[in-house]
Amino acid sequence: MNDSLDPRDELTDRLRALGRQPVDPALQSQHLTRMAGVSAGSTVRGALASRLRVGAALLGGFLLGTTGLATAGALGPLQPIAATGVEAVTPLEVPKGKSAEAKEKAAAAKAARAADKAAKEGDDDDSDDDGTKVSRLADGSIGTARYWQGCVPTSAGGTTFAGNRGLYLKQERAKGDAAYAVAKASDCGKPLDALDDDDADDAETKAPKDTSADKGKATEDEGKTGDDGEPTRGASTDKRPATTPASPERPNDRHANDRAKAGAANSSGRGQSGSHVPDAPAEGSDD
Amino acid sequence: MPDERPNAALVYRSLAAAVLGYLRAQRVPEPEDVVGDVFLQVARDLPRFRGDEAALRSWVFSIAHNRAMDAHRRRARRPSLADSGQLGGGRETPAPAPADPIDPALVEALSSLSADQREVVVLRFVADLPLEAVAKVTGRKVGAVKALQHRALDNLRRALPPVG
Numbered sequence A: 001m002n003d004s005l006d007p008r009d010e011l012t013d014r015l016r017a018l019g020r021q022p023v024d025p026a027l028q029s030q031h032l033t034r035m036a037g038v039s040a041g042s043t044v045r046g047a048l049a050s051r052l053r054v055g056a057a058l059l060g061g062f063l064l065g066t067t068g069l070a071t072a073g074a075l076g077p078l079q080p081i082a083a084t085g086v087e088a089v090t091p092l093e094v095p096k097g098k099s100a101e102a103k104e105k106a107a108a109a110k111a112a113r114a115a116d117k118a119a120k121e122g123d124d125d126d127s128d129d130d131g132t133k134v135s136r137l138a139d140g141s142i143g144t145a146r147y148w149q150g151c152v153p154t155s156a157g158g159t160t161f162a163g164n165r166g167l168y169l170k171q172e173r174a175k176g177d178a179a180y181a182v183a184k185a186s187d188c189g190k191p192l193d194a195l196d197d198d199d200a201d202d203a204e205t206k207a208p209k210d211t212s213a214d215k216g217k218a219t220e221d222e223g224k225t226g227d228d229g230e231p232t233r234g235a236s237t238d239k240r241p242a243t244t245p246a247s248p249e250r251p252n253d254r255h256a257n258d259r260a261k262a263g264a265a266n267s268s269g270r271g272q273s274g275s276h277v278p279d280a281p282a283e284g285s286d287d
Numbered sequence B: 001m002p003d004e005r006p007n008a009a010l011v012y013r014s015l016a017a018a019v020l021g022y023l024r025a026q027r028v029p030e031p032e033d034v035v036g037d038v039f040l041q042v043a044r045d046l047p048r049f050r051g052d053e054a055a056l057r058s059w060v061f062s063i064a065h066n067r068a069m070d071a072h073r074r075r076a077r078r079p080s081l082a083d084s085g086q087l088g089g090g091r092e093t094p095a096p097a098p099a100d101p102i103d104p105a106l107v108e109a110l111s112s113l114s115a116d117q118r119e120v121v122v123l124r125f126v127a128d129l130p131l132e133a134v135a136k137v138t139g140r141k142v143g144a145v146k147a148l149q150h151r152a153l154d155n156l157r158r159a160l161p162p163v164g
Helices: A010-018 A025-072 A079-089 A100-120 A165-173 A177-185 A192-204 A212-226 A233-237 A254-265 B008-025 B031-048 B053-077 B081-087 B104-111 B115-126 B131-138 B142-159
Strands: none
Touching: A010 B008, A010 B104, A010 B115, A010 B142, A025 B008, A025 B031, A165 A177, B008 B031, B008 B053, B008 B104, B008 B115, B031 B053, B053 B115, B053 B131, B104 B115, B104 B142, B115 B131, B115 B142, B131 B142
């Protein structure tokens, strides 16, 4: 002890003398006996106990850590882990879920669907104007059997037709007003079932009939008549309500008379609106 | 030492007197029993000790310091009949001096110091530890230990009558 605060004087000598008091030999023997017993047994037990303490601390730390992580959700859902563990020791069939096998199956099914779609995309004729798929019959009819006798095919000398009534009228309108008028007067493109109904309706329309459906058809026919470039009175000048039915009971119905005139010009003899509106007897022009 | 590792009995023979003097100077009740407890723990933990002779001395007095603190706390929780009823009316009083102290005047002067000063001066001179070891055992900085030692020696010189 050579530092500056190690005074070698009488006081420090007296203090150091306190630490040199001899221990009673009997007490010393007693202490050494106890120490010998402790040191002999403590080497093995102490090592084992220390290892057990370290193992317990590690196990406790692991449990606390995993519990904390599971509580915080950092380990993800534990059900797949538990299911895998159960599957490993039992013969149970556990669904694979999002396993690699399931993903492979999904990818194969997706590839098959893509190939099928690509094969179908080659046939563009079956798609409608808006891209929707339609089924055509051999004569070009869309969806159902239609009336095409004496009608104009889509190509000269061909055997397929426009598809339906609307497409047929569109096709004929492009050729001129005369062709359009003829097309309108024909039954081309109409479903065969509708033609049968028209025949039945023709018989029924001998009696007065005032239904809302007929009113709508009459109004629609008025507009279509105006498309010919020959405005009818009902479409352009007639101020009566458009829902007024054209009836044979009312010979003064100008609209019915006009349509009767147009029907007289048709070569086929079947008026376009004849299925809905009874043919009115032709009268002289109001003019 | 015949072996690389210190022998517990040899450690006892070399340090037991200093530990007993340290415990007596700290006014620990029944210091002989506490010495037995200290070296029992030394014998138990000695296989795991690593260090030189100075570190061994510092380690043994760390155990003795903790045992002394335990003894003081135990006495404070369970005051004896002499402490509580007949002598002090519940006020804590110092333990009676050892039966046969070598220097009763010095022990009496040590009891007049504050606990911090007494602790430092006893570890420094009775246990014969260097300043760094005292700082480590008491959990203080070396400068604080120096200051406490300086004041403690001044107080002891004033308290002790001059010899001769």
